[in-house]
Amino acid sequence: MEPNNPHRYRRACLNLVLSLLAVWFFVSLGCGVLFREWLDANAPNVGTAPFGFWMAQQGSIICFVLILVVYAWRMNSLDRKFGYSEED
């Protein structure tokens, strides 16, 4: 427990959010748009679908759900660690 240290808490939250957003950008705008053509040509197919195409239409959405699950889990445990949790 590190109760009520708002600055460290804010920094921890911000780090978490920024790293999740980096993943978010990479899987969607990165794999699905910017590097799509390269991935279609060079990465292994997903089933019979080209990788970049699959990321754009299916993979990115699956990753988004995982990102939110990680976010909820990590944030709730940060709240507990810093004593902001309300469940009691």
Next chain:
Amino acid sequence: MTQDQLNFVFIGITFALYIVIAIRSRASSTKEYYTAGGGVSPLANGLATAADWMSAATFISMAGTVAISGYDGARFLMGWTGGFVLLTVLMVPYLRKFGKATVPDFIGDRYYSKLARAVAVVCAIFICMTYIMGQMRGVGVVFSQLFGISISAGVIVGAAIVFFYAGLGGMKGITYTQVAQYCVMSFAYTIPAVFIAMALTGNVIPQVGLIGNYTAGGAEAVPFLEKLNNINTELGFKEYTSGKLSTLNMFCITAALMCGTAGLPHVIVRFFTVKDVKSVRKSACWTLLFIAVIYLTAPTIGAFSRVNLIEKLHNTPYTEAPSWLQEFESTGQMAWVDKNGDGKIQYFGPGKSEAGSNSVFQGKKPNYPEITAPDQQKVGIHGERLLANKADDSNPNELWFGTDIMVMANPSMAGLPMWVIALLMAGCIAAALSTAAGLLLVLSTSISHDLMKNIIKPDLSDKEEVMYARIASFASLAVAAFFGINPPSAFIAKTVAFAFGLAASSFFPTLLMGIFSKRVNKPGAIAGMISGISFTLGYILYFQFWGGTPDQYLFGITPEGIGCLGMLLNFIVTFIVSAVTPAPPQSVQDMVESIHIPSGAGDASH
């Protein structure tokens, strides 16, 4: 029982269900009216938000857009789900902690200014209006299909129903009704996809079928997407998995949709209905999971229905074509012009002509001869419905259809049982109703609460406030219905994309900086919002209404994607203006500090 009767039975049953729920959970106070009293469980809120999210545009138009544009359709898939991630990690927990029920409330307090609040209200009204327009169009498509009437008449019938429905129960009623609507929608969407996946690919799970092999017709198994690519290129379309948007344009549109999503007022309000920040996070997980069920199915429906459509119609004599073709002709959503006079339907892409177009007729949409015209002007020699438009003989394509019909026609194309089609109809209506009701509530609140009570006439009584809300929702529905009949763009999804562009260029940067920066101040925010939204709106109006041509596009970015630049403009203007004007007062800086601490969020107030 005929198809029509079955449709009415299904829709009747679901309507009865919604009304019973709405009446049982009727709001008993103004707080319950606006935020459902703040005591909804994360799971129920997740279901309701997902229903709110899945508008008629998503439900009807998205799969159709994917079917037409292949890879390019991913901009909507990624844009709307990715935006939800932004919304959840950057906005909602902080706004929830701040505790006011509307976005203009936050902007008004954070930027300590009535003017900022007023600008925010105007932006909110613009965004919601554009969005509802898309919904009304969707409702129109469904009702026109249902009653066999024109889309215009369908829009008017739909508007009347939405008006009575939205007035029923306030936020609490809407929330619980939406839970039921999500269930109807998700079944209606996935069941046809499962049937078709089994028919075309032999897989029960459509998502597996999409990346599996095409096995229909007893032919040798080929990868499904390869089959689709071949079909497309043979007919003169781009490869299905490649798309034709430039990478920059695709990037801008996707980014604008994502950020616009994060600035949508009616979704942010949803999270005021749960009790604390922790539940907000859980609720967001549920919401995205439920949304993903439908979003992962949409591209499979798009791909399957494209194969079906082409296999069923291309090179088929009109007299042997399936009966749904005539049904869609009679409602003006499909048209066949026998250019080469061989009595067969030919469907070709832009690659088959030197003109680089595949338009079937001259003009943007089909026009039909007057009802009083003699029969030989209305019915062709093969029994097809004739158009008043002149044929476009620069290319061989003979088949025109609106993208919005893809989902609706899908079960008929695949020859599915009647009850599946009836379920789909009920799902479409659920989608349109749930979103339109949520939007109307936000819109009328924006006008009555934020505009009338907080800005124009502070001594407004509760009774008058409710009256203004009623008038506002009636007026906005009327405007929305008008634009639903005369849509600014042919596809529902595109119309809605404009709303997101506007939200991205106005709310997103202002909210984001308001939450994460203590330095951004009143003049900066106002200047940023005004420059962002006017730049974006101007660009859209110029190219949609005032005759701008594609070669004038800035960096080749279409109006759908311009919100991305508008957003950057907003960021830059806000930043520069804030830097040269004094910092906000200490009380506001303390407020920014406090919204980052999750505990003690308390109840949402209004």
